[in-house]
Amino acid sequence: MEKDLVKLSIEHGIAHVCLNRPSKINALSYEMFTSIDKVIKRLGNDKSVNAVILSGAEGNFCSGLDVKSVANSPSKAIKLLFKWLPGNANLAQRVSLDWQRLPIPVIAVLEGCCYGGGTQIALGADIRIASPECKLSIMEAKWGLVPDMAGLVALRQIMPKDKAxxxxxxxxxxxxxxxxxxxxISQISNTPYDAALELANHIMRTSPDANAAIKRSINQSWTGSVRSLLARESLSQIRLLLGKNRVIAAIRQTKQPDKPYRSRQSWW
Structure with missing residues (x-):
């Protein structure tokens, strides 16, 4: 059994997160769900991280739920699906939805298999860059399951209902x-990780506070009413302008475009 089911390293403000269960094509066991959940929470509390690259080990992103592993332990299945209220996210849903809730751009690198739960997790990313050989599938119906990992939150924003x-x-x-x-997916690249890193470094030259506000505004307003969109945009802009030191930093940044920002404000 792999020791670190999710590897995390942070370099120059970019978090590199790797699903690391290659002997099972990075299939999702209960322990892997909890590891992903912990990493997302850690990144949300680290104000020095301004971009995330999410990938899978050894040429595959994730082959989906390890059905046998979860089915053999009813207590783990219950913990995976348990929630206090129907509208809350359970553990299975948080590993997709909470990437969207992070106030940080998240880029997924998709290679090899990206099936079922793997596709659900990838849909939680803001941008998905895939290799030409990558295979994707919303595969749950094949196993008699409903896609229940909150991937639909993003799916309904990127394609018509009939295609979904x-x-x-x-x-x-x-x-x-x-x-x-x-x-x-957003892009195909022969070297998807390199493409993701190049994009992350490009993002690092823009304001992390603005990016946090942009991500929050777009995600919450994409399918909302025009009134809520207008209100959210105005409130976000006011919060940015009130942080005048950050505005000054943004202006200075235009004169030094190759110098990365350091961190975002705690209120995001």
Whole structure:
């Protein structure tokens, strides 16, 4: 059994998160769910992190739920799905949804298998860069399951309902080109990790406070009313302008575009 189910390293403000269960094609055991959840919480509390690159070990992102591992332990299945209120996120849902809730840009690097729960986790990222050989599938129906890891939060924003239903009903496996056409991924690259790192470094030259506000505003307003969108944009701008030291830093940044920002404010 792999020792660190999720590897985390932070370099120059960029967090590198790697799903690390290669002997099982990075399949999701209960322990892996809890490890991902802990890493997300740690990153949310680290104000020095301004971008995240999420990947899988040894050429695969994630082959989905380790059904046998979870089914053999009813107590773990209960812990995975338990929630105090129906509208809350349980552990299975947090490993997708909470990437969206982080006030940090999250870039997923998709290689090899990205099936079922792996696709659900990838949908939690803001941007998905895939290798040409990557295969994606919303595969839960094949195993008699409903996709219940909150990937639908992002899926409903990136494709029409009929396309989402077709993918979910059929559990078809898509190649990278098909996934790009449907909006499941953002970009195809022969060197997806390098492309993600280049993008993360580019993001590091912009304001982390502005990025946090942009991510929050877009995610919460994408399917909301126009009135809520207008209110959210105005409130975010006021909060940014009230932090005048950060505004001054942003102005200075335009004169030194290659110098990365240090950290974001705690109120994001």
């Amino acid at each position: 239903l077709m993918l979910t009903y059929t559990a078809d496996i898509l190649n990278a080109t098909q996934a790009l056409e449907l909006g499941l």
